Amino acid sequence: MIVQSARREDLEGIVELNRLFHLDMPDFIWDTLAYVAKHLDEYHVLRDASGRLAGAMCLLLEGDACVIETLAVRSQGRGIGSALVDFARAYAREHCARELTVESFCELGVSGFYERCGFTKDTELGIYGEKPYDRFSMNV
Numbered sequence: 001m002i003v004q005s006a007r008r009e010d011l012e013g014i015v016e017l018n019r020l021f022h023l024d025m026p027d028f029i030w031d032t033l034a035y036v037a038k039h040l041d042e043y044h045v046l047r048d049a050s051g052r053l054a055g056a057m058c059l060l061l062e063g064d065a066c067v068i069e070t071l072a073v074r075s076q077g078r079g080i081g082s083a084l085v086d087f088a089r090a091y092a093r094e095h096c097a098r099e100l101t102v103e104s105f106c107e108l109g110v111s112g113f114y115e116r117c118g119f120t121k122d123t124e125l126g127i128y129g130e131k132p133y134d135r136f137s138m139n140v
Contacts, residue, residue: 010040081117
């Protein structure tokens with residue numbers, strides 16, 4: 001699987017993928033056209049055999065950390081998410097980041113996935129609005 005930089009024509013497909021993790025809450029911005037358009041240069045995508053987007057991830061560099069801001073896959077259990085995390089780890093190293101981090105709302109139920117990918121879950125929960133989220137990190 002080859003991860004590529006997102007292109008302008010991927011914009012709506014990324015929004016569609018990000019809607020797969022939508023939560024009904026005020027200020028949920030990660031699946032809006034405005035948010036994805038603003039961060040399109042930070043998105044990386046994987047395509048299936050037909051060229052359709054199978055996964056998308058937004059990576060942000062913040063100080064000495066690389067942050068997975070969003071990660072969405074069309075189908076779980078096919079290695080797409082793991083391939084994106086592997087890419088993020090390499091990207092972080094390339095850009096001299098010391099740490100790779102990700103936060104995920106607890107109700108999405110993806111803690112096990114991130115831990116299998118090598119992340120360590122922080123013991124304290126964060127709160128965004130009224131929704132708790134887990135924080136994960138790994139040294140790169």
